[in-house]
Amino acid sequence: MEExxxxxxxHNMDKFTNGLIIQWNKTFNEDLGVSHVLVLGHLKQNGKSRPSDLAKILGLxxxxxxxxxxxxxxxxLAVRMVDESxxxxxxxxxxxxxxxxxKRATLEGERLRRNLFEKLTDEERAELANLFKKLNS
Known part of the structure; x- marks a missing residue:
């Protein structure tokens, strides 16, 4: 096999990722991108945050x-708050x-993931997740 x-x-990773984003955008009709949802997810999980901290954490x-x-x-969907002190x-x-x-974005993402990754076995999905973790570390 040729390397x-x-x-x-x-190119292949970008093609896959872009296709996934396009599919998600077609089914989630909120005029929001994935990055908007990542910001909301961080705020939901971690509470209020300074924009500069959010940018750093999310790599934006x-x-x-x-x-x-x-x-x-x-x-x-979000509010700005002034620090009282x-x-x-x-x-x-x-x-x-x-x-x-x-919550709706998460449910739609889960549906999309199920539909997309049902082509893979449980072992292949686990291996793919491990490969991405390894490459991102």
Missing amino acids: QTVFELI TPPTLSYLSEKLVAKK DRRIIYLGITDKGAEVL
């Missing part, structure tokens, strides 16, 4: 997080509406 170049591997640039935050706040510090927090949208 793939790193570029072929990257501050301008990207600013753009995402604007949309989440405009859609009333230092009014210069702003936090982002999830709203009840944001938690509901996150």
Whole structure:
């Protein structure tokens, strides 16, 4: 078997990821991207956070997080909160509406994952998860 170049591997991973995102966007009609959902998920799990901390944790640039935050706040999925002890510090927090949208996004993601990965055996799914963890470490 011919060995793939790193570029072929990257291309195939990108092709898979982009296809997955396109499928998810088609079925989840909230005019939100995956990054919006990641922000909501972090806020739900960890509580209010400073945008700069969110950007660092999620691997986003501050301008990207600013753009995402604007949309989440405009859609009333998140709110900005001022720190009472230092009014210069702003936090982002999830709203009840944001938690509901996150729940629906998660359910849709699980449905998509089931449909997509049913082609693989349990062992193949476990191996794939381990490979991604290894490559990301």
